[in-house]
Amino acid sequence: MNALEIRNLHASIGGEPILRGVNLIVPRGEVHALMGPNGSGKSTLSKVIAGDPTYEVTEGDVLVDGESILELEPDERARKGLYLAFQYPVEVPGVSMANFLRLALNARRAEGDEVGVMEFYNKVQRAVKELNWDENILERYLNEGFSGGEKKRSEVLQMLVLEPKYALLDETDSGLDVDALKVVSQGVNAARGPEFGALVITHYQRLLNYIVPDKVHVMYKGQIIREGPKELAVELDQRGYDWIREEVAA
Ligand code: ADP
Numbered sequence: 001m002n003a004l005e006i007r008n009l010h011a012s013i014g015g016e017p018i019l020r021g022v023n024l025i026v027p028r029g030e031v032h033a034l035m036g037p038n039g040s041g042k043s044t045l046s047k048v049i050a051g052d053p054t055y056e057v058t059e060g061d062v063l064v065d066g067e068s069i070l071e072l073e074p075d076e077r078a079r080k081g082l083y084l085a086f087q088y089p090v091e092v093p094g095v096s097m098a099n100f101l102r103l104a105l106n107a108r109r110a111e112g113d114e115v116g117v118m119e120f121y122n123k124v125q126r127a128v129k130e131l132n133w134d135e136n137i138l139e140r141y142l143n144e145g146f147s148g149g150e151k152k153r154s155e156v157l158q159m160l161v162l163e164p165k166y167a168l169l170d171e172t173d174s175g176l177d178v179d180a181l182k183v184v185s186q187g188v189n190a191a192r193g194p195e196f197g198a199l200v201i202t203h204y205q206r207l208l209n210y211i212v213p214d215k216v217h218v219m220y221k222g223q224i225i226r227e228g229p230k231e232l233a234v235e236l237d238q239r240g241y242d243w244i245r246e247e248v249a250a
């Protein structure tokens with residue numbers, strides 16, 4: 001099956017269970033939203049999928065197109081087609097955006113299959129345009145002196161150039177003004193297509209006005225407690241999370 005599949009995933013930190021049996025499937029070609037109150041484990045899920053060694057997986061599996069990735073190093077996971085946009089992206093001093101993109105792209109390819117000059121130029125040009133960005137950005141050092149909005153744009157630019165099979169975008173809306181939000185959403189929507197799946201993790205519904213999800217999953221206390229169509233996000237925005245908490249408690 002062409003999907004990112006999370007099967008009964010349990011993960012702890014320092015012996016403390018955080019994920020308590022997460023089940024979630026994002027078929028390739030679909031964009032799903034993961035919502036839930038603060039502290040429910042959304043960011044933990046994205047870090048476990050990325051291979052962050054701080055977390056111990058105690059049960060369950062994560063599969064990319066039917067193949068388990070839990071034993072793979074983070075860079076190998078990226079080569080399988082995963083892209084993780086982090087809440088706080090790193091600065092890479094002295095490396096221009098263009099060079100970083102080239103390195104990242106080649107790191108995902110087999111030896112001897114490095115990206116050609118024209119192919120690279122075309123990809124990057126298209127991505128920069130898609131984000132209404134100035135080409136000068138390519139000569140700037142990665143994330144150095146970038147505003148919050150520019151960092152987010154940079155994450156989405158990387159995603160457009162790398163063309164992953166599955167992207168996880170965590171709290172992409174945090175700290176973004178409405179204009180930046182639109183630009184980021186534009187990038188995600190541009191990536192949409194039969195070969196691209198995404199899980200957009202957000203606390204608020206606001207982002208989902210621009211990135212309309214095919215499906216919404218709600219996490220609470222380390223489990224998916226509700227799934228539904230895009231309207232579920234609107235309902236959560238209007239009613240908050242308490243009614244779901246009460247339903248789960250009952
Ligand atoms: P969300 O992204 O939904 O807000 P998180 O995944 O950030 O939730 O956090 C889930 C729970 O795990 C919280 O109770 C948080 O305190 C705990 N947690 C997350 N990361 C760590 C960590 N590095 N050390 C200790 N506890 C953590």
Ligand code: MG
Nearest residue numbers: 038039040043
């Ligand atoms: Mg949080």
Ligand code: MG
Nearest residue numbers: 042043044171
């Ligand atoms: Mg979080």
